[in-house]
Amino acid sequence: MxxxxxxxxxxxxxxxxxxxxxxxxxxxxxxxxxxxxxxxxxxxxxxxxxxxxxxxxxxxxxxxxxxxxxxxxxxxxxxxxxxxxxxxxxxxxxxxxxxxxxERRAAAVETKTYADGTVVTGTSPLPDLSPKTFSFGVALDLLKDGFRVSRVGWNGKGMWLDLQLPDAGSKMTLPYLYLSYPTIDVRTTPGARVPWLASQTDMLAEDWVQVP
Structure with a gap:
């Protein structure tokens, strides 16, 4: 048989x-x-x-x-x-x-949307990092140009960094980075918030991406 x-x-x-x-x-x-x-x-x-x-x-x-x-x-x-x-x-x-x-390879195809908005379709498993990832130095340049950036490796999804320029109501006199987390309502979630400080891991990471 x-x-x-x-x-x-x-x-x-x-x-x-x-x-x-x-x-x-x-x-x-x-x-x-x-x-x-x-x-x-x-x-x-x-x-x-x-x-x-x-x-x-x-x-x-x-x-x-x-x-x-x-x-x-x-x-x-x-x-x-x-x-x-x-x-x-x-x-x-x-x-x-x-x-x-x-045929098995063709069947093992997946589509993944990365934090930078990149959508990739390919043979499973796709890489964890976006094809458009870059270093912290590139991330800083993008922030200075007015773009938002994030890390694929961050545990909290949906977070990003922005560059804040001092304005008339600011207590700061120089530009600084701050972290945004859209799921946190500042009015209902108490806690201290200060400008974001890069860790050694953040500065050496290669999984920075640009986000909308």
């Missing part, structure tokens, strides 16, 4: 297979192959994924009819009763395995 979890090449009329006759039986006018060698055969009719009718060419090239021949997809599952059977050629098995692997 063929294992259904293994690669099954669907048989179709006209495809070539290897046929192994039963050495215990003889037939007038049928030239058997060398010991252990297969014969070329063409599928003439398909009963199921594992049962076919064949036109078998003997060692002299003469055609012979063989009906209800078992198509074995995995020769390791053969019993020792030496019954006649047919199987796919190694090249066909190799091509089928490549096709199956390609």
């Amino acid at each position: 063929t294992d259904p979890t293994k690669t099954i090449i669907p048989p179709t009329v006209g495809r070539v297979v290897w046929y192994y006759p039963d050495p215990r039986s003889g037939e007038s006018g049928f030239q058997p192959p060398f010991k252990g060698a297969p014969l070329a055969a063409i599928i003439a009719c398909v009963h199921s994924a594992t049962m076919v009718n064949l036109t078998v060419f003997d060692a002299n090239g003469a055609p012979h009819s063989r009906t209800s021949v078992e198509l074995v997809h995995d020769e390791s599952e053969l019993s020792n009763d030496l019954r006649p059977f047919c199987t796919w050629m190694p090249y066909q098995k190799g091509q089928a395995a490549k096709t199956e692997a390609a």
Whole structure:
């Protein structure tokens, strides 16, 4: 019995297979192959994924009819009763395995939206960091140009940094960075808030991204 979890090449009329006759039986006018060698055969009719009718060419090239021949997809599952059977050629098995692997890769596709707004579709698993990540030095330049930045590695999602320029109501006299967390309501969540201070981890990180 063929294992259904293994690669099954669907048989179709006209495809070539290897046929192994039963050495215990003889037939007038049928030239058997060398010991252990297969014969070329063409599928003439398909009963199921594992049962076919064949036109078998003997060692002299003469055609012979063989009906209800078992198509074995995995020769390791053969019993020792030496019954006649047919199987796919190694090249066909190799091509089928490549096709199956390609189909698995195509099925393992995911889409991920990163903190910088980048949307990537590709083979799973996609990287944790956005393709547009950069260093803290680049992040500082973006902040000075008026953009917001964030880190992919921050535990709190949705946070970002802004550069605040002093205004008439500011107690600061120089620009400073501050952290924004949109899910926190300042009016209902008490606590001290001061300008953001970069840690060693933040300054050496390479997962900075630009956010809208």
